[in-house]
Amino acid sequence: MTGNGSGNFYIYKIAMVASIGGFLFGYDLVIISGALPFLEQELGLTPALKGFAVSSAILGAISGPLVGLWCADRLGRRKTMMLASFFFMISAVGSGLASGIWDFGLWRFVGGLGIGLAMMSSPIYIAELAPPQMRGVLVNVNQLSNVIGINLAVIAGYFFSFDGWGWRWMMFSEGVPVVFLIMGLLVIPESPRWLVAQQREGEALKILEKINGRRRAEQELQEIQAGLRQEVGGHFRELFQPGIKTAFIIGTILMIFSQINGVNMMLLYAPTIMAEAGVNMGSSAILSSIPVYFIIFICTLLAFPLIKKFSRRGLLLASVSLMALGHLVMAVNLQQGWPPMYTLIPMFIGTGAFTLGFAPLSWIIVSEIFPTRIRSKALAVVCFFLYLSSFLIAQFFPVITDHFTRNFGNASGVYLLFAAICTACVWFSWKKVPETKGLSLEEIGSFWRKNGTKDGFAKNNLLERI
Template sequence: MNNKVLLIYTIAAIAATGGLLFGFDTGVINVALPSLRQEFQLSATAEGWIVSAVLAGGMAGSLLSGRLADTLGRKRINILAALIFVLGSIVAAVAPSANVLIAGRLLLGLAIGIVSFSVPLYLAEIAPSHIRGRLVTFFQLAITIGILASYLVGFAFAEQIEGWRLMFWAGFIPAAVLLGGMFFVPESPRWLLSKGRDEQARQVLARIHEADAVDREMTQIQAAVRDERNRQGDWRELFSAKLRIPLLIGIGIFFIQQFSGINAVIYYSTRIFEMAGFGSSTTSIMATVGVGVVNTLSTLVAVRFLDQWGRKPILYTGLIGTALSLSTIAAAFFFRESISPDLLRILAIGGVYVYIFFFAISLGPLGWLLISEVYPLRIRGFATSMGSSYHWFFDFWVSFSFPIMAATSLGSNGGIFMIYTAVVLFGLLFARFIVFETKGLTLEDIEKKWQ
């Protein structure tokens, strides 16, 4: 590995710390909930709000910061997100009541909403085209590592008095790492060229590309920027007829991703395992740690093969696998009265683990990758932030509704998981008729499709 490749991966690792915080601050509530229920005597609705506050904040953050990323730059918007992560971690950790905890999680969600579009956007714009899929998938890998870390932290502090506070304090550490690290990474060369800062853009490209590729990259990006300046875009262009396919991809990929039930599993797997008959909250948390391990290892598969196999084959594979595993979980709960408790637990935990594997190699990374690739440069910041907001909107309703539905017959008879299965089957049609292959194409090549 030469120095330039090493530098690219170092930059990606620093930026992807935003994904680690994304995963940690969304996943930690899963293992904190048993303690929080005892501390604050939570109703199902209050529990839904504590979980979903991050998602409401995420929706606001992704919507509000799109224009800021185009104005301030990709680097500075990530620094702003890191500052909000630090503040949100402190407020959540010291919260004296459920309402203050909700406020802290709203702040964390605001920061997560920012990084959920700004980090993939930054990585896509700074990465060489032949490894763009791999580098953007670093963000999803970091999310899974953050989720795993939150489960491990939860297991470590589960038996301590007010252990949930220590869980939230742990999120302060990666927030500080992101804040410090972002001061040392370069700005996106595409953003610099769009602002007329050509010499700075050339310096960045010279740091991350081989010498014979710098001029070629400069020429391609400058041509795209000139075209953007001749045809200034605004939010209305995203809804124009020629961008209908990118718009549908941005909405559809996150609708299927979220309504496949991923965050019902990520946020509530401890409860799912309790419903399946695991005896104690500690045992359920141990099983949940397994979810984090499978999630992380499976995402490594996506990092390794996404650029090699292409987007659509990976998507087809993942959708078929998630449909089969979700229907297995649904069947386990539906027939729970006629099968042994041991078989119920095996089907539940096995179904969840297999579901996580297929999701993590496909729908997980592809959502963030596709929205960072398919939009023209002149509206990429706004359009990517809007795509991210779809994620948070759908995520909010899935996460808010799960504890409420779980308290009804839909929870006991597996109906929730049949709903998720139906959405995944719809996703096969979406993959066939809407998604197109972007493997090996530069961002400028993709943009030419919409001109």
């Protein structure tokens, strides 16, 4: 096969299967919003227990990367995604049959484990199979699947919005895409870089040939072997070695910024935000969020050519700057008491900018900046902090909003705070985040080993400093 036509088609098929984990993450995030009113009524939930029903999955997602530490290195990337799919299936059935909030929360926790495993292993897997020139676009397939999952969950939530077993069918519905994920994982290959690390070069070469053709496959295999020989044993202590420590700090801070910037709260609490502003677009509260979810779907599609055309850092800086602008407009909107429909304007700016740049680029960057032997461990720790920050911001957003509303008459101060966080993220990205577009994973790993401790590296393409 060649590295262009059939090889590209082959890698796109693999990326689509691997990205079903992202689909399930988005689907799970929104389907609970549709089920919550019915859960509250049937199980008699207090506000605290409502929070538990939502956050139990996030707690599982925090634990998922810790489980994945061993799985991704010992079992492989593909088998780790398979394990995640089984957790998803158990969660779908268990939560749908739950008789009380505590067993419901337990099964949601199990599903969260699957989320943590899938969102850690899928980007690694895609990045390790993708040719350098396709890596950014292919990792963004995971983001597209996530957004598709969000939009389909809105439809499913509305379709099953009836008393009785309605919320249970919402939970059961998550099992349908899991079946497709399991079937797809049975036929896609393992990561060639993981195979080489396990001294299974023959299997790795066959996979690389299907992607790039024989000549390029042999060359890439040699590059992978050379890169692994320069690396140590892949122990945790390597995360704190000069160079690798810099990459680890960058990845961790970038992913924390991706959760605390406020735009995720616009997505998670979109129905609530618009309902409080007086926007009502349907008999079901979740339907009022359709315009926002539709915008992020369109922007995810637009992100593909943008990622291909522009540099990682340039697109990241533009994206976060526009997010800050969206928060400022929201603050002015709330302060001035503009008409309810005006609330959609800053939400479109913020969520659109986030989806065009920061959302996919954060995953692209952290999936490619670590050397092969340490990549899964680094991603596991980074994802732990990602979900921990996601849990904390989701828990405290309503509290902070209530504080500003009670003391200042509106929640504009919350969005000024988010604008400040986005501004800090712009500064951090400009000063510290390196440009990695078009480089092989081995070239990036070599940079950290040789030059990672030098100041000023972020402003240059890494290849120029190797």
